Amino acid sequence: MDYKPKILVIGSANMDMVIQSDHFPSPGETIIGGKFSLIPGGKGANQAVAAARVGGEVSFISKLGKDLFGETNLENFKNEGIDTSLIKQIPDQPSGVALITVDSSGENTIIVAPGANSHISTVDIQAADSHFEHAAIILTQLEIPLPTVLSCIEKAKKKGKPLILNPAPATDLSEAFFEGLFMITPNETEAELLTGIQIRDDDSAESAAKALFGKGVQNVIITLGAGGAFVYTEGFKGRIPTKKVQAVDSTAAGDTFNGALAVALAKGESIEKAVQFALKAATLSVQRMGAQSSIPTLEELSLKN
Numbered sequence: 001m002d003y004k005p006k007i008l009v010i011g012s013a014n015m016d017m018v019i020q021s022d023h024f025p026s027p028g029e030t031i032i033g034g035k036f037s038l039i040p041g042g043k044g045a046n047q048a049v050a051a052a053r054v055g056g057e058v059s060f061i062s063k064l065g066k067d068l069f070g071e072t073n074l075e076n077f078k079n080e081g082i083d084t085s086l087i088k089q090i091p092d093q094p095s096g097v098a099l100i101t102v103d104s105s106g107e108n109t110i111i112v113a114p115g116a117n118s119h120i121s122t123v124d125i126q127a128a129d130s131h132f133e134h135a136a137i138i139l140t141q142l143e144i145p146l147p148t149v150l151s152c153i154e155k156a157k158k159k160g161k162p163l164i165l166n167p168a169p170a171t172d173l174s175e176a177f178f179e180g181l182f183m184i185t186p187n188e189t190e191a192e193l194l195t196g197i198q199i200r201d202d203d204s205a206e207s208a209a210k211a212l213f214g215k216g217v218q219n220v221i222i223t224l225g226a227g228g229a230f231v232y233t234e235g236f237k238g239r240i241p242t243k244k245v246q247a248v249d250s251t252a253a254g255d256t257f258n259g260a261l262a263v264a265l266a267k268g269e270s271i272e273k274a275v276q277f278a279l280k281a282a283t284l285s286v287q288r289m290g291a292q293s294s295i296p297t298l299e300e301l302s303l304k305n
């Protein structure tokens with residue numbers, strides 16, 4: 001019951017600075033906005049926090065600046081029980097930040113300054129040999145340099161460890177990323193960018209998943225927002241629906257899905273069961289505001305049906 005599988009997450013950590021406003025400023029204009037919030041974010045960090053909250057023993061490889069946001073993020077990871085021994089604070093770069101404005105209709109504009117995240121390098125991956133060896137599952141995304149992501153994939157293959165690639169944000173990838181990859185988890189937009197197939201229904205989701213499977217990925221899972229997820233593996237092909245809910249904020253829904261999926265798979269669940277668990281976690285997260293603030297704990301998930 002209490003077994004905590006080891007999950008290794010490699011990725012970005014940001015500080016999200018969010019201002020709510022009636023409208024967006026035009027170029028050259030200064031406006032007085034509303035509420036300001038400072039929220040830890042970044043896809044890597046969100047997925048590490050999600051995996052830790054739903055029962056993983058998480059190690060996180062990332063980089064932060066030696067600044068206030070770096071300290072705050074580090075403290076946050078420690079509070080979540082995440083192993084921070086592989087997180088480096090570098091002196092010559094600021095921590096990653098995202099400047100976000102949200103207008104009264106819920107529309108947003110986001111500009112990210114990756115800062116220290118751009119310096120997570122293949123050297124950092126080479127130095128993490130024992131963490132790769134001890135991990136039950138490895139999880140990474142595309143908010144860090146692509147050669148670093150590729151070196152994670154290659155190292156995981158060499159060590160015989162399953163790696164989940166969440167190909168977000170949407171970026172074109174060379175064939176080297178796919179061949180022999182254990183699992184890929186694009187959303188609809190990312191799946192379309194990677195395959196050229198627009199996802200409109202179950203048939204087109206299956207075609208896109210099949211195309212990724214054809215590139216050499218062993219297990220393809222396309223998340224479909226309120227539609228759940230389409231799974232394409234050797235043994236199971238089909239859409240797994242999720243509960244109908246009143247969504248208030250989908251920020252970090254994909255990150256929650258990936259963190260929960262990694263933990264369930266690492267605990268030995270079948271892919272179908274693991275996807276059901278990840279859907280439950282992600283669908284709960286969209287009913288709450290914010291990124292990390294919306295990610296549920298294992299306790300909350302076992303209480304909900």
Ligand code: ATP
Nearest residue numbers: 187223224225226228247250252253254279282283
């Ligand atoms: P985001 O970028 O907003 O973090 P995403 O685009 O990467 O998310 P989605 O496919 O939108 O990923 O959503 C991931 C999962 O979150 C879905 O598979 C589902 O479980 C849940 N989800 C998202 N939107 C909804 C919704 N409107 N209703 C119920 N569940 C949802």
